[in-house]
Amino acid sequence: MTRRRPSPLALAAAGYVALQAGKTAAALRAAGRAPAAVEPSPGRLARVVVAQPILSGDPGLEDALRDNLLALEGARFCWLVDTDDPEAQRVARRLAADLGRADDATTVVEVVLCEPAPDGTNPKLWKLQAALDGCRPDDVLVVLDDDTRLPLASLGALLGGLDRATLATGLPAYLPGSTLWARLVEQFVDNNAAVTYLPMEPVTINGMTWAMRVADLRAMGGFGPMLRSLTDDLAVAGRVLDDGGTICQTASPQWLTTTVPTGGHYVRLMHRWMLFATVLLRRQPLSKVAAISTLHGTHPLLLWTLLLGTARTRRPGPLLAVLTVRSLLLEVVQRRIHGRSLQRPVLSVVSELAQPVHLGHGALRRTITWRTHVYRVHADDRFTPVPEPAR
Structure with missing residues (x-):
């Protein structure tokens, strides 16, 4: 009798839960060793x-x-x-x-x-x-x-x-x-800060x-x-x-x-943060880049896999299970470190799904507005002015 292979949805769900649980455990362990x-x-x-x-x-x-x-x-x-x-x-x-x-x-x-x-x-x-x-x-x-x-x-x-x-x-x-835009920024920071830093x-x-x-x-x-x-x-x-x-x-x-009054302000803020995240990664050794990318870049992609797979197969079970575990793990971290729950369930998921889009925007568009000037950013200490288009 041949064993039935796990479906791609089940593998994505298991990978997401394992990654999020591991990050949660590591964050709580580090919090216990941090200065009182x-x-x-x-x-x-x-x-x-x-x-x-x-x-x-x-x-x-x-x-x-x-x-x-x-x-x-x-x-x-x-x-x-x-x-x-x-x-x-x-x-x-x-x-x-x-x-x-x-x-x-x-x-x-x-x-x-x-x-x-x-x-x-x-x-x-x-x-x-x-x-x-x-x-x-x-x-x-x-x-x-x-x-x-x-x-x-x-x-x-x-x-x-x-x-x-x-x-x-x-x-x-x-x-x-x-x-709404301020709340999306909040969810990005509140759901990621502890398990990232x-x-x-x-x-x-x-x-x-x-x-x-x-x-x-x-x-x-x-x-x-x-x-x-x-x-x-x-x-x-x-x-x-x-x-x-x-x-x-x-x-x-x-x-x-x-x-954050408008969607434009939100996009510009997230672009700036993600652009500087790519600048930071460029300064790290390859092993650390791989570790950071795996720990903090994989879970939004797995969540997208689950969302699209659920839409295709109409089997919501794995996605619902992941969202439930995800919410519980965030609750544990936030109550332990912040003393209260900070998550807004729907916006929290939307914010996570948006992360690959913002990261791609920051990686591809290397210009930033700084003190009314526009610069192309090559590194944190190397940037060149972008001339204004001819009228």
Whole structure:
């Protein structure tokens, strides 16, 4: 009697479940070994400088800045504002003035006006150098995007990470957005961050939240050697690793808000992220490229295989089983690491199915709009201007 061979749908389902379960187990194991999320002592908090490059335009800007002032009471804040951004100056100065009127305030806020970055210079790194120049040698610089909320315990995890490594980086998670496109971005990040960042040895950082000792940062030349890089996260991570340093990936979340009003904004954002993902892969050895591609590029293709196979055979069983297991595994990871479920079941699946499309877009279209200029990207530190078409 011959044994019946498993159908392609059954093989795809088994492969998806095995891959997702393995990534989940690896992420949970790494989370258990990560620095503990504990609130730092007032003395240690007083040596923290929270550097935030600020741009106006986000309707949630003021709330995000205020939330960090309340959460990180006792730290020093350095708000880096462009001289040609009067709205950001107004928000920053009003919050600083409100803080100054509080009799029991232990938090210090400095608003630093920054001249526009020279052409071809990364504007975020340009601002961060101004913050670094104002730090004391024994300070810890915490870089925090202006749309990111850092809980006090997550700051404690970053500081604990610096007891192990040269740089400590956080784990991004999104608060609910107001549009369909914002929710798709949320699902892409929330469903992938933990199982992407935690299991593997870090090759990059979460540029929205990271920390370094000022002495270590200055010893490797500060931000000056990185100013010609398009992406601050790849530049900082590459500089640390090339200098012989190490990166600690924490498992404590930082909460972001995002404004993605239209489908065009969504496509451009995902294109930028995927383009820079391909830039990162080009810098890795072939073995690591193969590992990253297998672990993080295979499951959307298997999901497509299941979806198309189900439409062809009209046998929904394998697909429904996979979607059920997938949802349960995401629930386990998110409740363990984020303390709550973050998935929206339908949008979560749509976001995963869209990933190969966005990756192909990023790999094929090598141009990006940066500070009103269009560049063709060859590498993080090598890009050429694209001339405007003749009229």
